[in-house]
Amino acid sequence: MGELFPRKQVMGFVFSLILTAAALTVYFLHLSFAQGMAVLVITAFVQALLQLVVFMHAGETEDKWIIYGKVYFMIGVALITVFGTLLIFLWDM
Amino acid sequence: MKIDHSLPLEYSTKQNGLNIFGFWVFLAAEIMLFATLFTSYFTLEHRVGSGPSGAEIFEITPVLIETLVLLTSSFTIGLGVHAMRIGNKKAMMTFFMVTLLLGLTFLGFEIFEFVHYVHIGAGLQVSAFTAILLTTLGTHGAHVTFGLFWGTAILLQLKKRGLTPETANKSFIFSLYWHFLDVVWIFIFSFIYLKGMM
Amino acid sequence: MEFFQRFAIPNPSLAIYASMVAIGLTVIAIIAGLTYFKKWGYLWREWLTTVDHKRIGIMYLISALIMLFRGGVDAIMMRAQLAVPDNKLLDAQHYNEIFTTHGVVMVMFMAMPFIFAFMNYVVPLQIGARDVAFPRLNALSFWLFFFGAMLFNLSFVIGGSPDAGWTSYFPLAGNDFSESVGTNYYMLAIQISGLGSLMTGINMITTIIKMRAPGMTLMKMPMFTWATLVTNLIMVTVFPVLTVALAMGTMDRLFGTHFFATTNGGMDMLWANLFWVWGHPEVYILILPAFGIYSEIISTFAGRNLYGYKSMVASMVVISALSCMVWAHHFFTMGQGALSNSFFSITTMMISVPTGVKIFNWLFTLWKGKIRFTVPMLYSIGFIPLFVIGGVTGVMLAMSAADYQYHNTMFLVAHFHNTIIPGVVFAMLAGLTFYWPKMFGFMLNERIGKWAFWFLSIGFCLAFFPMYITGLDGQARRMYTYSEATGFGPLNMVSFVGAGVMAIAFALIVYNVYYSVRYSPRNIGADPWDARSLEWATHTPVPEYNFAIEPQVASSQAFWDSKKKGHELFPGKLEKIHMPNNSGVPFIMSAIFFVWGFSMVFSLWIPAIISVIAIFACMAHRSFEKDHGHYISVKEIEETETKLRGAN
Numbered sequence: 040m041g042e043l044f045p046r047k048q049v050m051g052f053v054f055s056l057i058l059t060a061a062a063l064t065v066y067f068l069h070l071s072f073a074q075g076m077a078v079l080v081i082t083a084f085v086q087a088l089l090q091l092v093v094f095m096h097a098g099e100t101e102d103k104w105i106i107y108g109k110v111y112f113m114i115g116v117a118l119i120t121v122f123g124t125l126l127i128f129l130w131d132m
Numbered sequence: 133m134k135i136d137h138s139l140p141l142e143y144s145t146k147q148n149g150l151n152i153f154g155f156w157v158f159l160a161a162e163i164m165l166f167a168t169l170f171t172s173y174f175t176l177e178h179r180v181g182s183g184p185s186g187a188e189i190f191e192i193t194p195v196l197i198e199t200l201v202l203l204t205s206s207f208t209i210g211l212g213v214h215a216m217r218i219g220n221k222k223a224m225m226t227f228f229m230v231t232l233l234l235g236l237t238f239l240g241f242e243i244f245e246f247v248h249y250v251h252i253g254a255g256l257q258v259s260a261f262t263a264i265l266l267t268t269l270g271t272h273g274a275h276v277t278f279g280l281f282w283g284t285a286i287l288l289q290l291k292k293r294g295l296t297p298e299t300a301n302k303s304f305i306f307s308l309y310w311h312f313l314d315v316v317w318i319f320i321f322s323f324i325y326l327k328g329m330m
Numbered sequence: 331m332e333f334f335q336r337f338a339i340p341n342p343s344l345a346i347y348a349s350m351v352a353i354g355l356t357v358i359a360i361i362a363g364l365t366y367f368k369k370w371g372y373l374w375r376e377w378l379t380t381v382d383h384k385r386i387g388i389m390y391l392i393s394a395l396i397m398l399f400r401g402g403v404d405a406i407m408m409r410a411q412l413a414v415p416d417n418k419l420l421d422a423q424h425y426n427e428i429f430t431t432h433g434v435v436m437v438m439f440m441a442m443p444f445i446f447a448f449m450n451y452v453v454p455l456q457i458g459a460r461d462v463a464f465p466r467l468n469a470l471s472f473w474l475f476f477f478g479a480m481l482f483n484l485s486f487v488i489g490g491s492p493d494a495g496w497t498s499y500f501p502l503a504g505n506d507f508s509e510s511v512g513t514n515y516y517m518l519a520i521q522i523s524g525l526g527s528l529m530t531g532i533n534m535i536t537t538i539i540k541m542r543a544p545g546m547t548l549m550k551m552p553m554f555t556w557a558t559l560v561t562n563l564i565m566v567t568v569f570p571v572l573t574v575a576l577a578m579g580t581m582d583r584l585f586g587t588h589f590f591a592t593t594n595g596g597m598d599m600l601w602a603n604l605f606w607v608w609g610h611p612e613v614y615i616l617i618l619p620a621f622g623i624y625s626e627i628i629s630t631f632a633g634r635n636l637y638g639y640k641s642m643v644a645s646m647v648v649i650s651a652l653s654c655m656v657w658a659h660h661f662f663t664m665g666q667g668a669l670s671n672s673f674f675s676i677t678t679m680m681i682s683v684p685t686g687v688k689i690f691n692w693l694f695t696l697w698k699g700k701i702r703f704t705v706p707m708l709y710s711i712g713f714i715p716l717f718v719i720g721g722v723t724g725v726m727l728a729m730s731a732a733d734y735q736y737h738n739t740m741f742l743v744a745h746f747h748n749t750i751i752p753g754v755v756f757a758m759l760a761g762l763t764f765y766w767p768k769m770f771g772f773m774l775n776e777r778i779g780k781w782a783f784w785f786l787s788i789g790f791c792l793a794f795f796p797m798y799i800t801g802l803d804g805q806a807r808r809m810y811t812y813s814e815a816t817g818f819g820p821l822n823m824v825s826f827v828g829a830g831v832m833a834i835a836f837a838l839i840v841y842n843v844y845y846s847v848r849y850s851p852r853n854i855g856a857d858p859w860d861a862r863s864l865e866w867a868t869h870t871p872v873p874e875y876n877f878a879i880e881p882q883v884a885s886s887q888a889f890w891d892s893k894k895k896g897h898e899l900f901p902g903k904l905e906k907i908h909m910p911n912n913s914g915v916p917f918i919m920s921a922i923f924f925v926w927g928f929s930m931v932f933s934l935w936i937p938a939i940i941s942v943i944a945i946f947a948c949m950a951h952r953s954f955e956k957d958h959g960h961y962i963s964v965k966e967i968e969e970t971e972t973k974l975r976g977a978n
Contacts, residue, residue: 045214052207059199062322065330066192075330083322087315094210094311097156100143105539106156109563113160116567116654117167120607123670124171127603127658131667150463154536157566161528165570168607172578172589172600179595181588256587260595263587267578281946285953302953 051093181259186328205234387451404432425810433496455865458543473920478523500590557622620757632699645684705779709760720748741801785835792828
């Protein structure tokens with residue numbers, strides 16, 4: 040019966056709850072802006088990766104490098120867009 | 133239609149493999165869609181005009197409930213796909229149904245939240261901040277709503293046609309979509325709500 | 331009556347009334363013609379419901395050519411207005427409308443479908459596939475594009491054209507300064523066709539990654555396929571940005587939000603930012619497939635393998651990544667600080683490096699080649715020096731400090747036309763001539779084609795080089811007239827003459843099509859150019875299933891090597907072939923999108939809501955539909971093959 044138990048999914052769910060709790064510290068503790076953002080960035084991206092690998096099975100086919108490559112390329116461009124825009128409008132204007 | 137039995141049902145025909153790969157490309161595009169919304173949100177976040185700011189209108193309780201509901205739904209659909217892979221159609225359909233019910237719960241809370249915002253003077257037309265806030269949340273909410281209809285359609289097909297390569301393929305793709313919405317919500321939760329209340 | 335007043339043109343002129351009559355008569359003529367010749371069924375069965383990538387490619391091509399002429403007429407009118415100082419041919423409002431529609435039509439509804447035409451027609455053939463990955467989605471992409479284009483063009487006769495420039499900057503594009511519904515048309519028409527482009531991107535990436543013939547590894551793909559892959563990667567990346575920006579612009583105009591307004595916290599500059607996050611990669615979406623076509627043509631007519639295959643691929647990948655981090659060079663003067671301007675200056679200049687690599691690769695391919703000066707080759711050879719001039723002036727514009735001088739002048743107009751016309755338009759005409767025999771089974775006349783090339787090149791130089799000078803002297807773009815004292819008059823007259831020469835070139839191309847339809851020989855075989863890649867290995871005309879037997883590929887020049895070294899391209903035996911079924915749903919669904927767009931433009935909420943429901947009904951229909959395609963039996967394939975072999 041061992042292989043019938045969704046061990047991976049249960050572990051993933053527990054871990055995602057822990058990450059959510061960790062992110063909540065920025066609300067309940069009084070962290071500085073930089074500390075708070077560091078916590079949020081880490082918890083959010085780890086959480087995203089967790090969903091990608093555990094639940095979405097991104098690495099299970101022969102196309103895994105193309106799928107990962109595509110997703111990471113998008114995340115890269117997304118970050119460039121976000122930070123480029125913030126650079127233009129907030130930090131350098 | 134050639135069926136390759138060495139692969140999971142959802143990958144077993146050539147078209148199935150294409151569908152899943154194509155959907156990954158679509159999700160990559162969705163990353164940019166939400167990234168653009170976040171870009172605009174961060175730019176307009178403090179441009180509140182004469183309206184309220186995020187810190188003034190956000191409340192932790194409904195947001196936390198929404199987050200937990202959505203995380204759980206992501207877990208249940210993961211269980212659904214697991215059940216599908218071991219061929220247990222009944223368990224799979226139950227988990228899918230639970231997922232959709234949780235999605236509906238989430239949507240209910242979100243609608244309640246929107247009504248609340250409008251009620252306290254943070255409607256769509258108040259300021260650039262409220263516009264981008266409601267648009268970002270609304271885009272996610274619209275995706276969830278679409279997912280509810282889509283998921284229902286898949287459930288009906290599962291019931292009528294059983295677990296075939298086509299229905300398995302659709303169910304798997306739907307699970308990708310649902311997990312993705314969960315990821316987007318995590319970013320909304322972290323960088324809109326928690327950052328705003330920090 | 332009050333209800334219908336909203337559809338009136340706010341600034342009518344004789345030209346618009348004449349167009350209304352002309353459009354009305356054309357529609358009547360088409361309907362009457364189809365009815366008289368009993369072609370409705372043919373049109374519906376063979377074209378409107380088709381999911382065949384080749385037919386969809388041809389429909390893209392026809393749409394692109396029609397739009398080329400619409401945009402071209404706009405261009406001639408602009409040059410005519412500017413030909414002499416203080417001209418009264420057009421007033422400021424009409425001039426605004428014309429440069430706006432010229433830009434949108436040329437970029438969104440001419441260049442995009444033109445490259446889609448080649449992607450659709452050529453890529454599945456080049457990789458040895460039977461169709462694209464999602465044929466039904468492909469049809470939907472086309473029809474969304476088509477109805478988006480129709481919606482945009484409708485603005486000319488119903489409600490008024492957009493007049494805020496093809497960039498549609500806010501606050502000018504906001505309700506306060508653009509009162510007519512023109513900008514609504516802009517937002518919604520581009521939104522609809524943009525959805526189609528995104529779907530094409532997903533479709534093409536999946537097709538190229540998953541459906542290549544056995545043996546064709548990524549590094550053995552023909553260069554046009556590589557270009558298509560990289561282009562579609564950029565397309566999937568940036569079109570969602572446009573979708574969001576347009577949605578926000580639409581909400582500002584229709585629902586009273588304050589994204590890009592100047593009040594209540596709105597930020598007009600955000601529109602410019604988002605527009606160019608999409609807009610700059612968009613120009614690479616146009617130019618990379620053009621580079622791919624040039625690569626195919628140059629290596630075919632130089633009779634040599636493409637020089638530096640790997641560096642060609644690498645440079646395209648680098649260009650695709652860099653193209654997403656240069657957007658702010660379109661608004662160096664907007665007020666951001668030196669740090670961001672320097673960053674975007676440097677990334678912009680960096681793009682010239684991989685582009686330079688490609689130029690040298692083409693030159694080295696030509697080196698010691700046995701060059702055949704056919705029409706496609708003439709365009710490719712003309713492209714290299716002309717495009718380099720455009721590229722070099724681009725580097726000038728990239729220097730943010732100097733850009734304060736060039737910004738918003740005719741210098742910029744000259745620069746981007748100098749990259750787009752020799753880059754994209756030449757490539758499209760070269761590709762048109764090159765692939766014409768594969769598409770239609772006869773060649774275009776070479777002699778008329780060469781005349782057209784020379785008219786186009788010389789006309790281009792005459793039309794755009796003077797703008798560099800007037801631009802540096804301070805002639806601003808988008809100004810409907812100028813005084814005699816500026817001294818811009820003579821050079822603008824030269825531009826007008828150049829535009830006229832280009833118009834002659836396009837007329838010659840049309841004449842060439844007519845002439846070749848009548849007089850060109852039809853027994854040209856499958857490989858009239860002695861070409862190199864798989865699309866020339868199948869019959870002309872291409873059968874529905876493309877290849878009777880799946881090809882086995884051993885190199886990036888698969889067909890050439892099979893001809894010269896005797897590689898067996900088709901080692902297998904005939905098997906029944908699975909093909910997708912035709913469907914009318916993509917056409918119907920896109921038509922509903924058109925109704926939705928039109929209702930939104932005029933804020934007619936009830937039809938808008940009904941059409942949204944109808945769109946979802948179409949999607950539900952697709953979900954529940956049982957469509958497993960059909961099989962072509964071995965016997966049918968044999969019959970077709972024998973017939974096609976006999977024809978050659």
